[in-house]
Amino acid sequence: MIDITQPIYVLTIAAFVIGLIRMGNPATARSGILWAGIAMAFSIGATFFVPGISNLILIFPAIIIGAAIGYVAARKVAIVNMPQMVAIYNGMGAGAASTIAAIELIRGNTSSFDTTIALAGAIIGNVSIAGSVIAFLKLQGWIRQRPITFSLQQVVNLITAAVGVFFGVVFLLHSNILIPYKSALVPFFVLTIGYGFMMALPIGGADMPVLISLYNAMTGIAVGLEGFAISNYAMVVAGILVGAAGTILTLAMATAMNRSVGAILAGGFGKAQVEDRTVSGNLKPISAEDVAVMLAYASTVAIAPGFGMASAQAQFKVRDLADMLIAREIKVFFAIHPVAGRMPGHMNVLLAEAGVPYDLLEDRDEANRAFQDVDISIVIGANDVVNPAARIQGTALYGMPILDVDKSKNVVVLKRGAGKGFAGIENDLFYMDKTKMLYGDAQDSISKIIQELKKL
Numbered sequence: 194m195i196d197i198t199q200p201i202y203v204l205t206i207a208a209f210v211i212g213l214i215r216m217g218n219p220a221t222a223r224s225g226i227l228w229a230g231i232a233m234a235f236s237i238g239a240t241f242f243v244p245g246i247s248n249l250i251l252i253f254p255a256i257i258i259g260a261a262i263g264y265v266a267a268r269k270v271a272i273v274n275m276p277q278m279v280a281i282y283n284g285m286g287a288g289a290a291s292t293i294a295a296i297e298l299i300r301g302n303t304s305s306f307d308t309t310i311a312l313a314g315a316i317i318g319n320v321s322i323a324g325s326v327i328a329f330l331k332l333q334g335w336i337r338q339r340p341i342t343f344s345l346q347q348v349v350n351l352i353t354a355a356v357g358v359f360f361g362v363v364f365l366l367h368s369n370i371l372i373p374y375k376s377a378l379v380p381f382f383v384l385t386i387g388y389g390f391m392m393a394l395p396i397g398g399a400d401m402p403v404l405i406s407l408y409n410a411m412t413g414i415a416v417g418l419e420g421f422a423i424s425n426y427a428m429v430v431a432g433i434l435v436g437a438a439g440t441i442l443t444l445a446m447a448t449a450m451n452r453s454v455g456a457i458l459a460g461g462f463g464k465a466q467v468e469d470r471t472v473s474g475n476l477k478p479i480s481a482e483d484v485a486v487m488l489a490y491a492s493t494v495a496i497a498p499g500f501g502m503a504s505a506q507a508q509f510k511v512r513d514l515a516d517m518l519i520a521r522e523i524k525v526f527f528a529i530h531p532v533a534g535r536m537p538g539h540m541n542v543l544l545a546e547a548g549v550p551y552d553l554l555e556d557r558d559e560a561n562r563a564f565q566d567v568d569i570s571i572v573i574g575a576n577d578v579v580n581p582a583a584r585i586q587g588t589a590l591y592g593m594p595i596l597d598v599d600k601s602k603n604v605v606v607l608k609r610g611a612g613k614g615f616a617g618i619e620n621d622l623f624y625m626d627k628t629k630m631l632y633g634d635a636q637d638s639i640s641k642i643i644q645e646l647k648k649l
């Protein structure tokens with residue numbers, strides 16, 4: 194039988210690359226996802242043409258069950274729960290890479306080089322799957338989001354990782370030190386997976402975006418390495434693409450949150466202090482009617498959306514409000530913080546869904562240059578990303594570059610009550626003299642502002 198898997202893999206790789214390129218622009222991102230899906234279909238399809246393929250009786254049900262679960266989950270998941278879904282799917286990719294490694298290592302008929310590659314992939318995959326599970330549990334609220342710490346944690350983590358790697362080396366060298374070398378795979382897998390769990394536990398919710406994109410990059414690398422180990426070039430290229438894209442995203446997210454990737458890898462992050470500061474001043478409520486009057490007389494309005502806009506599904510009303518203001522010849526822009534919401538690009542996705550033109554979106558640096566000329570900034574369910582406490586040393590948010598909403602002339606904050614942001618700390622912005630609070634669900638509040646604006 195002629196091996197046609199390689200030509201199919203070439204098509205797979207081409208489709209992955211096209212998908213990735215198209216995902217780079219919000220206007221083509223949707224089709225980019227489709228291309229990536231086509232690439233996955235090609236790569237799975239190629240499996241059936243692998244010479245000497247067996248176990249079809251297991252492969253078919255696995256594909257059907259996996260596809261059915263994936264389809265139902267993707268249709269049902271609320272956009273606010275997307276990060277959990279990304280975390281768990283990422284974990285599955287890492288788990289698949291680790292499983293391939295386990296099978297290859299148990300078979301044991303590989304060269305030392307391939308064994309080293311398989312072991313390296315297994316370590317990365319094991320850490321990534323275990324960490325992704327913790328990220329999922331934290332984001333889902335099934336375990337507490339705050340850092341879970343205990344004394345000598347870093348020492349325990351280091352020893353766990355080192356002993357796990359030691360057993361990997363025992364296996365590689367076929368050394369029967371302590372236990373027969375083949376049995377060394379058991380403590381190797383247990384300890385590296387254990388290290389993955391423990392590495393993620395001390396990391397707090399506010400650091401989650403960096404963690405998830407780091408696992409994403411690690412999964413790509415693990416898949417790429419296992420692709421090498423089993424000479425599957427589609428896996429190698431797909432792994433490299435995910436690893437490279439994930440690494441760039443990790444660096445971008447770390448910069449956005451002022452976290453150093455070096456500190457992350459050393460297990461030094463997630464030590465955000467949970468402080469108990471008292472903020473002076475008081476909260477000043479405002480009515481929708483008064484907000485509408487303020488807006489009617491403004492020349493420039495900035496809209497700073499955050500997680501609350503996603504939670505309230507207020508993006509469509511926000512777009513209506515922006516359209517109304519623009520129709521009144523008021524200059525409007527959206528200030529987008531890279532980690533606003535609960536996943537990278539969360540605000541962009543929602544605003545694109547509502548049809549907000551891309552040229553109204555300003556990234557953080559551009560927005561920060563413009564705030565001083567803004568008459569009113571409307572903060573819609575954002576908290577951490579506009580919290581000036583990030584400029585104060587010793588606070589949990591210290592160092593995270595924020596949207597400088599507090600530099601604008603007036604600020605109106607839409608939120609339901611006294612809820613804190615994701616990092617769980619007070620927001621100085623809300624207590625400033627220039628800030629007014631419009632309480633209520635963001636979608637209701639914007640509807641009311643629109644109604645009042647229509648009367649003016």
Ligand code: NAP
Binds near residue numbers: 402613634
């Ligand atoms: P945030 O700090 O989570 O604050 C959201 C605010 O929205 C809360 O103060 C809440 O106050 C309000 N809110 C919730 N539901 C609302 C509703 N229906 N209507 C009106 N207001 C509502 O949000 P953020 O400023 O966007 O910051 C994002 C945070 O999440 C950052 O700390 C970031 O590091 C973290 N994070 C980001 C990602 C990512 O990739 N983007 C992933 C994971 C974590 P009330 O309860 O008083 O209404």
